[in-house]
Amino acid sequence: MRRLKIAVAYDGTDFHGWQVQPGRATIQRALQEILSGIDGKPVLVAGSGRTDAGVHARAQVAAFTLENGIPPVNLRKAMNRLLPPSIRVLSVEEVGESFHPRFDAVAKTYEYRIFRGEVCDPFTWRYVHHHPYPLNTELMEATAPLLEGEHDFSAFAASDPKEDRGRSKVRRIFSSQLAVSPDWLVYRVRGSGFLKHMVRNIAGFLLETGKGNAGPELLLEMLTPGCAVKAGCRVPAKGLTLVSVEYDRGAETFC
Amino acid sequence: MRRLKIAVAYDGTDFHGWQVQPGRATIQRALQEILSGIDGKPVLVAGSGRTDAGVHARAQVAAFTLENGIPPVNLRKAMNRLLPPSIRVLSVEEVGESFHPRFDAVAKTYEYRIFRGEVCDPFTWRYVHHHPYPLNTELMEATAPLLEGEHDFSAFAASDPKEDRGRSKVRRIFSSQLAVSPDWLVYRVRGSGFLKHMVRNIAGFLLETGKGNAGPELLLEMLTPGCAVKAGCRVPAKGLTLVSVEYDRGAETFC
Numbered sequence: 001m002r003r004l005k006i007a008v009a010y011d012g013t014d015f016h017g018w019q020v021q022p023g024r025a026t027i028q029r030a031l032q033e034i035l036s037g038i039d040g041k042p043v044l045v046a047g048s049g050r051t052d053a054g055v056h057a058r059a060q061v062a063a064f065t066l067e068n069g070i071p072p073v074n075l076r077k078a079m080n081r082l083l084p085p086s087i088r089v090l091s092v093e094e095v096g097e098s099f100h101p102r103f104d105a106v107a108k109t110y111e112y113r114i115f116r117g118e119v120c121d122p123f124t125w126r127y128v129h130h131h132p133y134p135l136n137t138e139l140m141e142a143t144a145p146l147l148e149g150e151h152d153f154s155a156f157a158a159s160d161p162k163e164d165r166g167r168s169k170v171r172r173i174f175s176s177q178l179a180v181s182p183d184w185l186v187y188r189v190r191g192s193g194f195l196k197h198m199v200r201n202i203a204g205f206l207l208e209t210g211k212g213n214a215g216p217e218l219l220l221e222m223l224t225p226g227c228a229v230k231a232g233c234r235v236p237a238k239g240l241t242l243v244s245v246e247y248d249r250g251a252e253t254f255c
Numbered sequence: 256m257r258r259l260k261i262a263v264a265y266d267g268t269d270f271h272g273w274q275v276q277p278g279r280a281t282i283q284r285a286l287q288e289i290l291s292g293i294d295g296k297p298v299l300v301a302g303s304g305r306t307d308a309g310v311h312a313r314a315q316v317a318a319f320t321l322e323n324g325i326p327p328v329n330l331r332k333a334m335n336r337l338l339p340p341s342i343r344v345l346s347v348e349e350v351g352e353s354f355h356p357r358f359d360a361v362a363k364t365y366e367y368r369i370f371r372g373e374v375c376d377p378f379t380w381r382y383v384h385h386h387p388y389p390l391n392t393e394l395m396e397a398t399a400p401l402l403e404g405e406h407d408f409s410a411f412a413a414s415d416p417k418e419d420r421g422r423s424k425v426r427r428i429f430s431s432q433l434a435v436s437p438d439w440l441v442y443r444v445r446g447s448g449f450l451k452h453m454v455r456n457i458a459g460f461l462l463e464t465g466k467g468n469a470g471p472e473l474l475l476e477m478l479t480p481g482c483a484v485k486a487g488c489r490v491p492a493k494g495l496t497l498v499s500v501e502y503d504r505g506a507e508t509f510c
Contacts, residue, residue: 011377056378076374084379119331122266124309125340127378 054237135210326441
């Protein structure tokens with residue numbers, strides 16, 4: 001039995017997220033069906049984490065165990081022939097049998113893109129949140145790095161029964177920066193891990209900051225353990241992209 | 256009655272081209288339905304020319320006559336609210352009542368994009384022709400400019416009963432250039448006008464040139480009036496984009 005690690009890019013628009021759900025098109029399901037067909041028996045694909053419905057990935061990382069001895073390059077080609085063009089396998093490599101894309105990940109990078117121009121062109125609307133209204137971008141830019149460091153992100157997490165069973169909501173954010181240009185706001189965050197809806201809640205908080213409804217003081221309050229305030233302005237999934245997942249051997253980036 | 260000129264961008268993937276066809280989603284139909292709703296009576300939208308099913312536009316130009324006195328900026332906003340996100344009205348302006356987007360056009364620019372990398376990412380596959388095979392790009396690059404000048408393009412035109420009634424197939428090409436980079440070939444052509452399928456037949460000819468099946472000599476033969484050879488390797492519509500349409504007052508570019 002071989003353990004294989006793959007990097008996968010996807011346009012999340014037409015999928016109900018990463019995780020298998022009965023009767024719904026998901027990325028994990030598409031990959032599992034194709035690999036099970038190739039191996040002639042059920043293949044379980046583990047991802048570095050779930051992405052929500054509508055969220056995109058430039059290089060999600062996943063792994064699975066396969067009996068078939070097909071060389072990695074041929075497997076990549078075979079998978080891409082069978083997958084829809086909205087899912088692409090970027091690379092396939094052999095890894096140790098203990099490799100787990102979620103537990104072995106040391107960092108992940110997400111990007112949230114906001115388009116501020118009047119008209120959002122038909123070639124990018126799937127990948128951005130359109131917000132053509134005035135914003136205090138200087139305050140947003142100054143607030144973003146305050147998330148860096150180790151914090152309890154309970155206030156930015158969706159209530160999730162699976163994650164709520166006494167699990168720590170402390171995460172380390174290595175960098176949190178907003179790039180500002182005339183028509184674009186691109187929020188890029190790299191951290192040890194992220195809670196459910198965390199990046200969209202943070203991007204929503206920054207947007208509210210730009211509108212004058214939030215700011216650094218409220219943010220620091222919300223990062224204090226036991227804070228009763230919850231982030232309530234999650235931005236739409238379509239603006240979010242999982243950019244890369246890093247392991248000890250170096251970054252898995254394809255952007 | 257007012258005459259209005261609009262610039263429209265569209266992702267042609269899900270449309271059966273520009274022109275109204277019974278029971279099919281087309282760009283012209285979508286625009287006409289919305290404008291007829293706004294004006295309370297049928298509105299006919301004339302385009303600078305038809306684009307085929309699957310062809311995209313960064314700035315197609317169209318015009319129509321409207322009774323409703325709505326200001327141009329508000330009309331643009333109203334249309335974009337009602338149109339699907341795959342069609343965007345970029346601008347609306349008042350023009351003289353004799354303006355016709357087809358007959359008044361002095362030049363058009365098209366771009367044909369070929370992606371040569373191994374894996375075509377899920378965010379661009381709709382807008383490119385994927386050709387990850389060896390090509391003599393130097394010969395393609397040298398052949399492209401030979402199309403410049405005034406020529407009879409019969410050999411590169413689809414047989415079209417409407418265009419075949421003794422109409423001239425002579426067109427003037429102002430520029431015809433292939434930009435080469437490691438993963439991309441971008442063919443850009445600007446001319447006085449184009450025959451049905453002409454750009455896709457030219458791009459297909461250049462691709463055949465790269466494969467060693469055609470070249471400058473055959474091209475010069477095919478541009479000779481009365482030539483019996485017909486271009487037979489039309490490339491797929493999805494790689495083609497109408498970039499701009501120019502009128503005497505200057506270029507309508509939004510790229």
